[in-house]
Amino acid sequence: MQLVIGNKNYSSWSLRPWVLLRTLDIPFTEIRLSFNDPDFKLQAHQYSPTAKVPVLVDHDFAVWDSLAIAEYLAEHFPDAGIWPADPQARAMARCLAAEMHSSFSALRQAMPMNVEASLPGIGMNDAVAKDLARLVEAWRDCRSRFGSDGPFLCGHFSAVDAFFAPVAFRLRTHAVTLPDDAAAYVDALLALPAMQEWHNEACAEQDFVSCDEPYRSADEAAAAWA
Numbered sequence: 001m002q003l004v005i006g007n008k009n010y011s012s013w014s015l016r017p018w019v020l021l022r023t024l025d026i027p028f029t030e031i032r033l034s035f036n037d038p039d040f041k042l043q044a045h046q047y048s049p050t051a052k053v054p055v056l057v058d059h060d061f062a063v064w065d066s067l068a069i070a071e072y073l074a075e076h077f078p079d080a081g082i083w084p085a086d087p088q089a090r091a092m093a094r095c096l097a098a099e100m101h102s103s104f105s106a107l108r109q110a111m112p113m114n115v116e117a118s119l120p121g122i123g124m125n126d127a128v129a130k131d132l133a134r135l136v137e138a139w140r141d142c143r144s145r146f147g148s149d150g151p152f153l154c155g156h157f158s159a160v161d162a163f164f165a166p167v168a169f170r171l172r173t174h175a176v177t178l179p180d181d182a183a184a185y186v187d188a189l190l191a192l193p194a195m196q197e198w199h200n201e202a203c204a205e206q207d208f209v210s211c212d213e214p215y216r217s218a219d220e221a222a223a224a225w226a
């Protein structure tokens, strides 16, 4: 299996299946495309009809949406723990992954993933605060009902945590202050070996994408990366 991804510094959608595969030890080959490459669209279109990343390629079959990738993996690796075993925990995990997939637009827009950057205080506004309040409530609710066996939303790491992995980087980059329980969950995500691997590779990329860097010039980013 191959996973086609974008820049590790910026591609929040790519991180979800990548951290899921890595953390659950499912072997795959990574194909990284650069958003800076003038041929990005052409290259991505070779794998997906949407010309977007991520794409999971299984022989000649493409799955081009992160939620569909999680479900495809769950069907092909039923013992890998992609979703929690308990039916109610599984249903809640799916609700939260779907909510992350379709909501939190203020947070996504104002605090985009930029792994290597430090932008404390930038991006906060009323709509973001509302998204954050919902995140804290959702995490607390899931952990209190299903999280007793470990630090993740349903105890053990599963797909729902992979869906919130980009949020952990966003919150760290923007130095968002959280209640203790939410901060502990973010710390657990950031401490995953796969997250540390992604972080190190993102910092090593040095592939500045100007439209994703509204607060810095290319020179400032180059200096930060040096």
Ligand SMILES: N[C@@H](CCC(=O)N[C@@H](CS)C(=O)NCC(=O)O)C(=O)O
Binding pocket: 006, 010, 011, 012, 013, 014, 051, 052, 053, 054, 064, 065, 066, 067
């Ligand atoms: N629904 C898709 C969204 C994929 C998506 O928007 N990917 C972005 C990268 S993070 C992309 O490929 N952008 C490049 C473009 O639109 O040209 C998923 O869940 O995988």
